[in-house]
Amino acid sequence: MIRNKHKLLRTFKSRKNEEINVRQDPLYDNYGQNIEAFELIFDNCSDVIFRSFLLFGNTRATIIYIEGLTDKEGIENFVLVPLMEKVSTTKQSINDVIEDKIPVSKVNKVISFQQCIDSISSGNPILLSEGVKAGFSLGLAKWEKRSIEEPTAEVGIKGPREGFNESIEISKSQLRRIIKSPSLKMLSLKIGRYTNTTIVITYIEGIADQTLIDEIVSRLTGIEVDGILESEYIEELIEDNAFSPFPQILSTERPDVVCSNLLEGRVGILVEGTPFCLIAPISFFSLIQSHEDYYQRFIVSSAIRWLRYLFLGISLLLPSFYVAIMTFHQEMVPTNLLLSMAASREPIPFPSIVEVLIMEVSFEALREAGVRLPKQIGAAVSIVGALVIGQAAVQAGLVSSPMVIVVAITGIASFMLPRYIAGIAIRLLRFPMILLAGSLGLVGIMLGIILIVIHLCSLRSFGVPYLSPLAPLKTEELKDVLWRAPFWMMDKRPHLTGKTNLNRQSDGQSPKNHK
Template sequence: MIRNINKLLKKEKEKKPPVQNNQEDSKPQDVLYHSFDQNIEIFRSIYQNCSDAMFRSFLLFGQKRAMIIYIEGLSDIEGIENFVLTPIMQITLDESQSLNEFLENKMPVSKVKKVKLVADCIESISNGNPILLFEGELNGYSLGLAKWEKRSIEEPVAEGGIRGSREGFNESLGVGTSLLRRIIKSPALKMQGMTIGSYSRTNVVLAYIEGVADKTLIDEMTNRLKRIEIDGILESGYIEEMIEDNPYSPFPQIMSTERPDIACSSLLEGRAVILVEGTPFSLIAPISFFSLIQSHEDYYQRFMIGTTIRWLRYLFFGVSLLFPSLYVAILTFHQEMVPAQLLLSMAASREAVPFPAIVEALLMEISFEALREAGVRLPKQIGAAVSIVGALVIGQAAVQAGLVSAPMVIVVAITGISSFMIPRYIAGIAIRMLRFPIMLLAATLGLLGITMGIIAIALHLCTLRSFGVPYLSPLAPLKVRELKDVLWISPLWKMDTRPRLTGESNVYRQSPGQEPGPKKGGDTE
């Protein structure tokens, strides 16, 4: 597996250097001038026609000019007034000789950074940190006074549950990193920051646990992130599409989540997490196909219950993919497989239907998908009502009008309910999309067509990789020791090893022999 990633790194080195973005080339890289007026003129020309760019000028000692530049709505106005303007304007003339010392050591601002390049000043201002300029100074000072409105920490909407944490990521990158730090307090948790997007300048953080995550994996992820050259990153989906192994596959090779506990459990397994400013959805890689079927609640309840629910999930995963196709194939080619009494009942229900089974199935499936999408896009107050009432009214009206049969409505309803059992929304979309070509194969070749479709999907899954990790791992290639968290859920005290994703730098996650019970407590007589 490490060999696969090394091959990817070698291919990346052999590629020609990409053409630089024009916006990136046009970024001002000049150093600040000695002339105060010239520096101010540069910034005024850069922020021309920007009504939210504030230029606050004042006098130091009543004679030395100074200016603070910030963006309204991104910086802490009260902090600027109380911790910058007030103490600086109150400096006496005797203290003028130690101005730099005051700015770097005595200013009541937690973060003060000296900047020399105009580009660094612009990036600081865009991040909400005001820039302080003085007459006669070759350097500016970036002040850590960023403050903007953000959504409070709320329960994740798309990944709810009965048991577990109620906290979810929000759009603030600082809140996201702090939530990870609250759970994993070890300094081995590393946060590697970078900026992507020539216009958006989006802050991105790559989080991993040093000594647990394989170094080759981190190098590959860093390389893929740094080679992204795009105007802007508006959501983590942009990054997901730019760094995945096979962008033409319907199956995701990177998992998204808005739950800090899922992100931290992935970090402890040796995976890496990508946090993006402006979105509550973080990215987790590498993953396997079975990661998309697992739910966080599988590990928060008794392992026997979790195993039962997981097998139920596997069962209905197959139902959501194949049930309409099996119905179409049996009605079209294999009527002998149906018991006589059931076949007579189905034939009676289809007596007035003028369409073949495949047309019925396509009509109902497309209508159901349209209703589901409408329920998602409509306002929350009426979305659920439209979905439920629409399904009932359309289904009943279609049966009474003789357009579809009652068994087909039942098949489509069971298929739709089954698709809701897949924990990951993106995996559910992939199954919904693959359902249609398999239905067409069933209508043309019967069960043989369904078999061909299943074989094609299995072959495709076997060729997929997620950052060098086989997509069907640990089932293909087979690793019996790791099946304890795939086909069944072992007790927590038996999960003493981590999944072998890209290396074996830190295999054991807990001490062996922790089975609970009185005999383990050291009985005394």
């Protein structure tokens, strides 16, 4: 036995730098060797428990589990109590007797070290017994989970009040509760050499394009990293252009948003340990749409959507327009307003471009400080800080009053975008636009706009043009882009995602048919 133990020790330790490839090997025929192998694998792991007992009073057996991830009461009541009872001689094999005796709903047979390690790491204990080459994975995982709460990043007046949490099992059940159809498919993958994170690809069979599903699976299976800690890891590894400031994958923590996108032929990607679900493919207009657009009357939704487009332009271009006009094109400003602005700028020692950059950088710093601080003081610090610093800067002659107004309007406009990731892209592009305006005036602004449009036209999200359905033009699909049409008019799914099943409602939904 000692010789075998030293042989196992050499086998496992010699392969430690190769991530213990022996774990892919099947379990040994010898029960003692299996226990010694697992003791070496979980060496210096004080939270891994080896509970040995006599199976049916005459056969050695061991349960291996991780304390804190496994239901210990379930092990005692549903495993140890029935299996430690002495039974009369039976013709059944030990496998059959174990499966008959354990009152656990989920019992899977595992045959390799890696399968056993995956099960133990997921909270499901492994039962090994003498005379059986395979092990039994028992569905007794139990750990502390955060309760379902209202989404914090996508707050709304109407609509469901629940969001995803870090448990992927709960997230899957939330989707199942909304889409009650076996056509909702969920493919599970494991990614990460050390974290072994569960990734679930979800889609609706018959609506999502199979080519899209195969492409997403191909990109995910090609990931080989040490670990996945958040969905952003996945997003950066599978998106088409990682150097673009614009996201090509949508991130949401609302189950209703995921389900609405699945019904349009898109694919969702759930990541264990994060409350955000990734959605692909998307377009630029997906970032402008909000879940509340579909929970209120279409007239109101359309008006608010146009307001977002307006403030999107203000957020990107207002500071650069101010710099261009005050530096190169003063003739565009009415005389009375120009005299007032000139009097306000008279004590300022900096040119307008430096003035704008100082205020914009200060505003972004205050915004980030407000986000990172505790909720109780974060809002107060950001608002009071902006007021105090702005007023002090004007009185000190560092910036002019019109500049404070421009920066304040720009900041408010950036909050109009419903997607945080879209707002970050606009905030980043604002600075090169200011530099172009300060160098070339309105010509520089037009040059910047042309470069941004060219970049957007070249972007793809899993093969789908980023500006679709505007470029290439799909007039039928513009009814949910430039405005939000009534539901009875949106009878077709987006062509590039749901082309296998274009119709999403039957004819005759118009109110005209109700008369």
